[in-house]
Amino acid sequence: MKFQRKPQREVRLDLTALLDVVFLLLFFLIVSAKFVEQSQLTVNLPEAAGDSTEEEHQWLTVAVDKLGRYAINEGPFDIIGESDLIAVIAAEAARQEEPRLRIAADAKASHESVVRVMEAARQLGLTRVAISSEERPASLPEQTE
Numbered sequence: 001m002k003f004q005r006k007p008q009r010e011v012r013l014d015l016t017a018l019l020d021v022v023f024l025l026l027f028f029l030i031v032s033a034k035f036v037e038q039s040q041l042t043v044n045l046p047e048a049a050g051d052s053t054e055e056e057h058q059w060l061t062v063a064v065d066k067l068g069r070y071a072i073n074e075g076p077f078d079i080i081g082e083s084d085l086i087a088v089i090a091a092e093a094a095r096q097e098e099p100r101l102r103i104a105a106d107a108k109a110s111h112e113s114v115v116r117v118m119e120a121a122r123q124l125g126l127t128r129v130a131i132s133s134e135e136r137p138a139s140l141p142e143q144t145e
Contacts, residue, residue, distance in 0.1 A: 059102045059130075060092050062117050066108035070117070086120045093124060104132040 062085075063071040070079035072088050079085050093099035101121045105114045114131070121129050 058096070058098075059100050060089065060096065061102045061104055061132075062089065064103065064105040064109045064113045064117060066106045068110055068113040070113075082116055082120065085116065086123060089117075089120050089126075090124050093126060098128075099126055100128040100130070101126050102130045102132055 061073050063074070065071075070085050070088075072079065072092055079088055089101070093101075101117075103114060103117050105117075118129060
């Protein structure tokens with residue numbers, strides 16, 4: 001017995017709509033990528049001019065040297081790790097009624113080292129934090145680089 005076969009349709013996949021969507025996404029990503037560019041700026045932090053009105057003994061001073069070591073209240077640079085830093089700051093802050101933290105970082109100290117001190121202060125709940133700077137002599141002109 002001979003069965004009659006139905007004619008098979010040719011299967012076609014229309015990619016026109018898909019290509020339109022892909023090109024629109026590509027266009028959107030290219031345009032939005034222009035707004036996300038990060039600038040490569042050189043940051044020169046200014047020197048500060050001003051008077052210190054607070055008494056020295058009220059501040060807990062954390063010094064940061066260029067090697068990333070820490071010292072508390074003009075002590076030796078023997079604090080290296082972040083956990084040691086938090087423990088020492090906590091012990092010194094407990095001695096004060098209203099602890100205030102001053103960060104005195106070397107000009108060549110890494111930004112990361114200074115941020116670690118600030119993070120330690122945040123973890124300990126210290127809200128009064130200042131960063132020391134050297135006073136600019138009146139005879140020196142401002143740098144414009």
